[in-house]
Amino acid sequence: xxxxxxxxxxxxxxxxxxxxxxGELVRRHxxxxxxxxxxxxxxxxxxxxLAQDCFMHAWDKLQTYSGRGSFIGWLLKVAYTTFLQxxxxxxxxAEILDSAxxxxxxxxxxxxxxxxxxxxxxxxxxxxxxxxxxxMVMSYACGLSHREIGDATDMPVGTVKSVIFRGxxxxxxxxxxxxxxxx
Amino acid sequence: xxxxxINMAEKIKDAEDRLLESLFESPPLADDGFSAxxxxxxxxQLWFRRLTLPVAAVIGGxxxxxxxxxxxxxxxxxxxxxxxxxxxxxSSSIPQFQTVVLGAILLAVGLLSLRLLEE
Numbered sequence: 001x002x003x004x005x006x007x008x009x010x011x012x013x014x015x016x017x018x019x020x021x022x023g024e025l026v027r028r029h030x031x032x033x034x035x036x037x038x039x040x041x042x043x044x045x046x047x048x049x050l051a052q053d054c055f056m057h058a059w060d061k062l063q064t065y066s067g068r069g070s071f072i073g074w075l076l077k078v079a080y081t082t083f084l085q086x087x088x089x090x091x092x093x094a095e096i097l098d099s100a101x102x103x104x105x106x107x108x109x110x111x112x113x114x115x116x117x118x119x120x121x122x123x124x125x126x127x128x129x130x131x132x133x134x135x136m137v138m139s140y141a142c143g144l145s146h147r148e149i150g151d152a153t154d155m156p157v158g159t160v161k162s163v164i165f166r167g168x169x170x171x172x173x174x175x176x177x178x179x180x181x182x183x
Numbered sequence: 184x185x186x187x188x189i190n191m192a193e194k195i196k197d198a199e200d201r202l203l204e205s206l207f208e209s210p211p212l213a214d215d216g217f218s219a220x221x222x223x224x225x226x227x228q229l230w231f232r233r234l235t236l237p238v239a240a241v242i243g244g245x246x247x248x249x250x251x252x253x254x255x256x257x258x259x260x261x262x263x264x265x266x267x268x269x270x271x272x273x274s275s276s277i278p279q280f281q282t283v284v285l286g287a288i289l290l291a292v293g294l295l296s297l298r299l300l301e302e
Contacts, residue, residue, distance in 0.1 A: 017229060019222055019225045019229065020222075023225075026221045026222065027218040030217050030221075034212050035212060038209075039209075051217070056224060056225070056228070059225050059228075121206055124206065136207070140204050141208065168199065
């Protein structure tokens with residue numbers, strides 16, 4: 001099973017509802033997906049919960065993966081959609097709590113790095129918008145091509161390039177990126 | 184050709200790109216039972232889906248049995264409305280004409296119920 005390609009495993013998982021084949025796909029890609037969501041949300045516990053939801057959505061939609069483009073590209077698209085849906089839900093939840101007169105603790109929950117260590121990467125990500133963050137992480141952390149990022153975010157390749165350019169410019173303007181500690 | 188040029192241009196990275204790559208780089212995360220948790224959720228969902236239709240069919244059948252039986256009896260009692268000459272003509276060519284009509288009605292109701300359950 002470990003020597004099978006991603007496309008073979010997808011075919012087996014879809015045709016025979018083979019959860020073992022899907023399990024192998026999860027084992028292969030969990031690190032990328034969890035790291036992507038951790039960088040996007042800044043909250044490690046939330047990111048792992050979202051990663052589980054992402055893989056459940058991927059299982060439900062596996063037959064929609066056409067085999068064109070990399071599987072990790074498709075998976076990160078599902079992860080990004082899961083993240084956006086969760087954000088919309090928590091925003092609605094916060095609005096309901098607000099209207100009911102409660103103080104939402106969502107702000108204090110988000111962007112929690114472990115053991116209070118704020119890395120340069122956390123600072124860099126903080127100056128970017130959510131969309132820029134997602135695209136920069138897909139490009140520099142996950143190694144996706146501009147075309148794959150375009151597919152994942154439903155954006156034209158030209159827009160992806162300009163978002164990356166803008167993100168780099170923001171980081172350049174805000175920090176001296178030659179002196180950093182890895183995050 | 185154009186696509187190849189674009190891909191090549193993408194692969195040419197400057198020092199800043201390489202620096203950003205090293206900055207965004209993260210060590211691979213250990214699985215620590217993560218994939219096992221996902222697979223167990225998937226298996227639970229598979230079992231749930233496999234059980235849903237039969238259980239719904241049994242419950243639906245139990246709920247629908249009494250009214251359905253009443254409907255069948257009513258339809259059987261109404262069979263006298265069918266003109267007698269048709270019944271006689273049909274009986275001579277098709278044995279137990281009333282049973283066939285009743286069977287057809289039951290089959291139609293059954294198929295309709297199954298379709299509703301599936302939806």
